[in-house]
Amino acid sequence: MFKKLLVLVLLYGSTVTAQDYFYEKFKPFNQDIPSPEAFLGYGIGEHHTRHDLIVAYLEKLAEVSDRASIQEYGKTHEGRKLVMLTITTPENLGNLETLKEAHLAFTDPSKSVSNYDEVPLFINLAYNVHGNEPSSSEAALLTAYTFVASEHPEILNYLNNAVLFLDPTINPDGRDRHTQYANAYQGNPEVADPQDAEHNEYWPRARTNHYWFDLNRDWLLGINPESRGKLNWYHQWYPNVVTDFHEMGTQSTYFFEPMKDNASWDPIMPKENYEDLNTLFGNGFAKDLDSIGSLYFTKEVFDGTYPGYGSSYPDLQGGLGLLFEQASSRGHRQTTAFGEITFAFTIRNQYVSSISTVKTAVNNKGYMRKYQQDFFKSALTNASKKKTKGYTFGDPHDQNRTKAFIDKLLLHKIDVYRSGDTYSVPTNQPQYRMVQTMFETYDKYRDSVYYDASAWSVGNFYNMKYKAVNTLQLGEKITSVANLAKPSPVEKSDYAYIMDWDDYNAPAALYYLQQKGIVASSAKKPFTAKTRKEAKKFNYGAVLISVSLQKQDAASVYTMLKEAQDKFNVPIFAVDTGLSLNGIDLGSGNMSPIKKTKAAMLIGDGVRSYEAGEVWHLLDTRVHMPITKIPMRNFNRVNLDKYTSLVMVSGNYDLSEKQLAKIKDWTSRGNTLITIGTASKWAIDKKIVKEKLTETEKDSTKITTRKPYVDARENIGKESLGGVILKVDLDVTHPLAYGYRDATIPVYKNNTVWLAPSKNSYATVAKYSKNPHIDGFITKKNMEENIKPSASLIVSKVGSGRAVLFADNPNFRGSWYGTNRLFLNALFLGDKINIPSEN
Template sequence: MLKKLLLAVLFIGTTVSAQDYFFKKYHPFNSDIPSPEEFLGYTIGQHHTRHDLIVAYLTKLAETSDRASIHEYGKTHEGRKLVILTVTSPSNLKNLDQIKSQHLQFVDPKQSPTNYNDVPIFVNLGYNVHGNEPSSSEAAMLAAYTLTASNHPEILNYINNGVIFIDPTINPDGRDRHTQWANMYQGSPLVADPQDAEHNEYWPRGRTNHYWFDLNRDWLLGINPESRGKLTWYHQWYPNVVTDFHEMGTQSSYFFEPMKDNASWDPIMPKENYIDLNNLFGDYFAKALDSIGSFYFTKEVFDGTYPGYGSSYPDLQGGLALLFEQASSRGHKQTTAFGEITFPFTIRNQYVSSIATVKAAVENKAQLRKYQQDFFKSALTNASKSRIKGYTFRDDHDPNRVKAFVDKLLLHKVDVYRTGNQFVVPTRQPQYRMVQTMFETYEKYRDSVYYDASAWSVANFYNMKYNTVSNLNLGEQITSLDNLVNPNAVSKTDYAYIMDYDDYNAVAALHYLQSKGLVVSSSFKPFTAKTTTGNQRFNYGALVVAVSLQKKDSDEVYKLVQQAQQKFQVPIFAAATGYNAAGIDLGSRYVEPVTKPKAALLIGDGVRSYDAGEVWHLLDTRVHMPITKIPMRNFGGANLDKYNTLVMVSGNYDLSKKQQEKIKNWVSKGNTLITIGTASKWAIEKKLVKERLTEKEKDSTKLVVRKPYVDAPEHLGKESVGGGIFKVDLDITHPLAFGYHDTSIPVYKNNSVWLAPSKNEYATVAKYAKNPHIDGFITKKNMEDFLKPSASLIVSKVGSGRVVLFADNPNFRGSWYGTNRLFLNALFLGDKIEIPE
């Protein structure tokens, strides 16, 4: 291996030999098509390549090769292009529409073609979903060049019998963040010392996208444009094989599938996928890597239990998803326990695996095609065997949250129908396994240690109350989101407008009106108003815009209210009197003006970037509200008096005593501190609040039973809470719970933060239910000793202010529509919370 590492360095020196380090065996190449080195002006691996240059190079290949075309399937948050280069033989490329039509017949369970060997196999080579795992995008250029320019008989066979879709950079924003870093600190000569700046990015690092989301968890959730664009493309083509190239710790070697066993008790993907096909392809990868002397391992880690990876989602679409993990050079060259690892060496392993994937797919195309055909046919067969014939769901109080859930179903091509206000999802459909993913919950597992979440029933993410049905009344099929939400247009009044606060978009509408200068009040008790369209009952939190109390005339107020309704599709009513039919009147002391949030968020070293990004994303994209992001390095000099709300998400906060006092004094002035996860634990441990953590006394008399050392990681790992869904009892009269009707809601827990219920009887907003388990793995010890006795959300008084402590993340992965409101209420209504002594 050392010899190979050294060659990677030595070969950078000369042009021809440097290129031959990667693809000497595939000569001759078409001289009219530029190599990456000729186009870029440097050898692959000599520098990290910017995304725009990668796109430019693939565009050049499409221009100069009759084997290739390029397609833009979306743009990132920062406006970078998301592209796929399609490579196949010239004749296949000319007839691609016809080939696609033939291919899709195998995906349609109503058809039964048997010409498995006659249709080119579809292979999607996907690279660089984690931006600071850069070797694969460089390998993508090498693979693209080989497939478009090589005239070697092997390559000609591959393009004649396959259509290869090369997605060079799934996360361009993160990649460019890392590329800038690596090139900025690149030395000449190269510095291999692991402590050098080149090998140690600053926060938030390049792994994530613009909003610091891990896009390799977003295939199922489909929150970001990168994922939504790829999913839309995916469901147009249904590739047979999909690669997912990654990097891992520098001290490791190389991983390819088969993975660690799936932890589900009864995995919904067929065994043929993760046993037969994985082992079949594994033989190809082993042979290819053996030929260049690379070491590797399989089966030990990286389970595909969670269905939202690039290496698991395609498995639920009749494809074979393949994970690769390369030990990272984290720069251009780095010293390891095995010698020096170089960037070119890491690239070559990814390149060799790419070509081996195409080879394996082409040589087994009949088996792969029949497998995909059987996959979708078995979806109907399996559904027919199940006693559950469908799922129904509805929420008459919150149509925009329902709309968001329907959008998620449609994104994954799940058939949805509507009868009145009720939606129906039949199980007998080609996407039956996605239906299972959306609705089924589990409590029995084969394993207890997970690479990621052990629960993902998406309906619970949306707090969607659903039921199983054995008889179906489908009604009208929903094919788009158009007309799903149609509130009656608000009429003009000179007295007051009342907005229903139950709708998910109500907070965004509230902020819109505040940003336009209107004073908006919130009702702290329900009432029934005499509106111009009849009596209307309003829940806790209903928003009131009193026309005569505004600094604008009634026409301007009406125009703004109209704009808010049209923009966010929320129910708004006009009232000509403040004398309500039932409950409090509009002039009640229980109707209080809402303070416009001036919010700040701590970011930087020690802060969990995922959680911080989720807050930023929620406010940016759904509430359209700015939030100031204060780096930890600047906190000492920051003037907190500019803000009335401060957010601290999970992290390890290394704040001095003086800085802790700064926060406490600021809260005491009447402001609101919102803490999430380990930040809540920190606030308790640093005595910012007089609350406690749930602790279980250790039995000092209990004998220690010796266990095998080799089992330690598994035994210790299962004690962590890897991600489960649990039920809480919610006080819906509390301002933090305004907008909810049901006292029982699901929350997502992926930490070991156990908050003891507050000693103040009015301060515990949400406590885990008596029987809390909904979905996911948790040990009996964690369930009985910690979860059941604990609270999920409490508020603690500090002087004239308060700290809102979330044990669980209400904004997890941008997908928890069901608990976002708890967090948003803390922002908008926090200062209205009075905690009786």
Template sequence: MLKKLLLGVFFLSTSLSAQDYFFKKFHPFNSNVPSPEEFLGYGIGERHTRHDLIVNYLTRLAEVSDRASIHEYGKTHEGRKLVILTITSPENLGNLDQLKTQHLQFTDPSKSPSNYDEVPIFINLGYNVHGNEPSSSEAALLTAYTLTASNSPEILNYLNKGVIFIDPTINPDGRDRHTQWANMYQGNPMVADPQDAEHNEYWPRGRTNHYWFDLNRDWLLGINPESRGKLGWYHEWYPNVVTDFHEMGSQSSYFFEPMKDNGSLNPIMPKENYEDLNNLFGDYFSKALDSIGSFYFSKEVFDGTYPGYGSSYPDLQGGLGLLFEQASSRGHKQTTDFGEITFPFTIRNQYTSSITTIKAAVENKALLRKYQQDFFKSALTNATKSKIRGYSFKDNHDPNRVKAFIDKLLLHKIDVYRSGNSFVVPTRQPQYRMVQTMFETYGKYRDSVYYDASAWSVANFYNMKYKAVTSVNQGEKLTSLDNLASPKGVQKTNYAYIIDYNDYNAIAMLNQLQSNGLVVSSSFKPFTIRTNSGDQKFNYGALVIPVSLQKKDSDEVYALIRDAQKEFQVPVYAANSGYSLQGIDLGSRWISPITKPKAAMLVGDGVRSYEAGEVWHLLDTRVHMPITKIPMRNFGRINLDKYNTLVMVSGSYDFSEKQQEKIKAWVSKGNTLITIGSASKWAVDKKLVEEKLTEKEKDSTKTVVRKPYVNANENLGKESVGGAIFKVDLDITHPLAFGYTDTSIPVYKNNSVWLAPSKNEYATVGKYAKNPHIDGFITKKNMEENLKPSASLLVSKMGGGRVVLFADNPNFRGSWYGTNRLFLNALFLGNKIRIPE
């Protein structure tokens, strides 16, 4: 039967009747509203639709229909529009501001409206967060047309009782990358062979955005403009139901919630959400899919544990987030074990679920509104029950890192107050559950196999020193980032300027000064010196700019430093003498000029695009430093001597012996190789470095105990480290750790790379602490046998150069401000590292 269904999906002609495959039941349609087929010139499913055509079509609907309006909420990195099409009855649309006011009263714990069934339900249909999972955006066009043109009593009822917000393409940059690929390789006749180019994108593929970020992990972290724009819109409207449409492997069927039971032992999410509401909506989806003969499953895989998904973040805002996964045609038609799956078939399931979501929401709008009201009221109740009244945090050494963290709190509408020289987040506030998400850590779980991360305490991402407090002195409420990092303007001197290297933005300022031709030195020992701002103590890594040794005159030097300070808001001091009060003088041999990095990074097949994108994004958006991205296919003919630093992120590097020797020879000349994650393991395995992996001898006498085959995936899966936070002891006298003031830092581990501490006593920069666990799941075996004996960061000598080996990813998801500096120090200070024999 299933094979027959899949084969029965015909190739759409240009006739209107072909489109009836999707929405025949919703006739009659208003002839003044163009169908997608009429507007595009081809039937939905015949080809992949570009994002600009999607936006143009929705714009046209807003022009011709009195049921719709369109709103632009942002632009992508590549400048593509991010839009929301609002659809409801003409009366509701004309009264939308008042409806919004009434709706938001249910999210305000201080108010108690009871007209649950009188206000239209707010529904956000979100599509295509992964660019190469394209069926949902096509379904968005069909859904928009149905809602704006259909005059069936069913649709008119939905419009009267609901306000539907259609976000057609959450990831336009990735979608267009994939659309170009799929249409470029589409055959005529179509080629269903899975090995055809149409079904096999080249690296980095279309899943991710411009910087190769997975936007379905970015709702919590808010790093990219796509997410920040959507979060701004979200906290303006607080929809009751939010969809998150995806695709999965071609050999599967269709997934809808409920998800797999997972998460911490005591989840912060109300039980009514992940049990009652998901099961209620699941009944609707099963009946709708049964009616068109589609097969499906639920509850087996996927979890909503991580709060940064499009299907989990709404759950933390009193809404119901819904995940859908459609088996992908990976092109227009592809052979599977069940026959042929076509693009129109995948679109039809997504369209059916879209309309069904609206149906379920409208028919349960009073229940959903009461749930959202109770959600925010219970936030205050739960906070009151807890002994913790708030979280206090500060870092007087690094105001720009603190500012970045506060930006994240304000992005999620969390109340933050300035209290003296520290900041406090009270728990008793409507966003209490987001406060928990930012600060609470967990060690006990209901399950041990995770679809993604098991730890996300965002304060640790920022290496923020925080503590729970039992009383709160709120002080001044912050409403913006103004004046959070505003150092005193630097005064002019003819002798030397000193930049505080403790500040997160110091490296970006260093890069700008070097790019403008200034010679900048780094201090390899602390010192205290008299400045125009008084006696000042400087940490390891303080940047020194001697005025008389520059090729520019003192006025030019001052102008460059003044402008850089204004842009990056880093403390800068003027010194009129090089004689220190304590420690080394400014002319000491311990203060050495920094060579400007000429960096390259390997990209392409075999390389983990997420990690490569994180490096690219960090350098582009925060340091404003270019990095050459060298495709793996070109490596054999690249002249590495143009660069002094090479980055290799996690991946499978299939180098020939000749290519490996090329890398070794280049490093030995005095250059720096930086490896991350599995690239570090590769460097050890291929004996590029004289380091070892942590290995425990296998006990050959141990008896193998038979286990049920059905449990294999669960038993093996829990041994992986899907994402947890651990404490590392850091040598802050090492150049890689310059700028840190505390020897203990949190790191994020989401791999099974276990580096043994170096036999050279000066080469282990970071080692996991004696009691390393901070947050997230790890098995006892991994903790005792692998993590505790291992190192997180090593430097290994290779001829006149060195290899910097990160076991963990210091740039994870663009959010680990706490460990970014380790990576940036490797770039800017790597060639200053001398490893004693």
């Protein structure tokens, strides 16, 4: 029997009647409710289903059934709907607001309720966060149909005891990119050969969203509209259970939790979460997958240490996040070492796990409810035991960066208070564990190999100087960032204006003005000017706009500056004299004209799409400046002379000698080459720059110690960097550091690119500090031999131009507001870098 079942599972054919393969056990179904097959015109598994059809089917279910309703919770970058289908009994659906109030009482530590078994459980079935892992969205259609149309007693029991929130596609833009690809290359008959185009997507592939972001890393960071919409929805409902369906390599089987042990020394989520609950649900998954003959594994890989996954963020909200990984068919049918795997087979495992999730949750309803209640109560108890009673922060010189950080705190429902220019976050609040996530740093761990980052103290992402305090004066509670970072309105001047370069939005405001023809200069030295209201000290990089140098009249110039300030909330000051109170005067030779930048970036095969997307996203969404994305296949015919800056992010650049010469010659003509991560190593290896990598001395006398083969992966893996936060010493007088006032800032390192400090005394902009560790796991060997001797950012002279070499990614995951300025300075002020020659 098992062999026959396994053959059916692996070799399931695409026939119209074969939909019983999925849900025969839940018959009978309401004949008035269309099945996915009847609605789409093809059986699930026969083709990949577009997101608009998925949404249309769910809308149809909500239209024809009194068990379902549908809501839109957001839109993607490309304008696709993000929807949630709510499924329960008609009685529960009609009484949803009352049930919500009863449910949220369990998340409020001030309330003592004990009707654990009386309130339906809230379950979020969420699918397809990675666009080219498509089986789960197809399973979502089957799951929705089962719960809306089945009359089986088992299903009716689940509906009586639960409210299901079904999110069919977390990443619609990525899904549709993959759907179009897979259907376009689908053969008839299907081609199972792994070498076929159907199984090998083109760059940048469809895992990511529009800007090539991995949305399964974005729950904590909340950068993209898909994540922000989901987080806003999440904090209205606080589901007890959340699913997170994925796919993995074709040669594998199926994974469900428990995961590998959490690597934190003292995990902030309750031990009951990652031991008892995961085991409870895992036993249920095993039983149901055994019943259909599926193979699976648990515990060996994957970890929930990083709190920004769809399977880990719910763990910090009193719920249970559940990860599933299905071996992918990467198309419709593919040959593996174990036989053929079909799209339908992958869908079936995800469907069975969906139903199993609901079953286990409902069967343990009271337990899940009390767990969530205890979670939020223990947050206050844990906070009361710590000496730290809160954190204070704020940067009066950069209100927009401070505002962005506060927005992130509020997105996660963290309480924030204001007193003057200082903000505070108390630990005594229900979201204490999120407060820990934002501010606490660690240097002690139980494990050394990470599936993702080992450091995520978000305050450091924003270069936010914060302090743990034992006593706290709260002040005014902040509920919105709408009225933060509002500078005094610029006054009209017939002489000149000065814009602070310290503000995060200053580059965007500058580009906006340059687009309108405004001529501006950058201050190479600080100065104190008499503004209309006060004597103000301006930092390196302050932007001067002289009225007499403009082609527009004084009234038009004022209108443009006012528009820029209204749009970007940057401080701009009117001055009536060029004579400074201290420092350089406004007509000084140290006021250097700012050339309008025209940027390009190489993309395509070999280029790391994540990093390319981060650059694109930064310039599109925050600077509002276009960047030309040049596919590698077109590089030979591109005239680089129209660009002032060329960005090369991490990747494997397989360029010919002629192409290398093209880049070097263009740079030497006064332009700026900006390299990040492995592209910086590439520039050194290809001798585009005369710099070196940090070299460690080899000990020829060292005797190799014999070790067990089975430990190789763990021993070697710990030397890689999953992601750590390090401190660098910054030369704030360098054009790349204009806008910074503190000579030490945090950077994020998740690669093994070690740049040797430049031999030129003026070219090392940022070097790792003497004691650089801030947060995250790193071996002693890496720290002593690689990090401490190395630089994070150097500039190298190339003819009349320069190469800006970043060892570390300044734009990581769209979240490193604290180092974005280094990158933007390279774009806007690169031509200000004239590296002095030394004898």
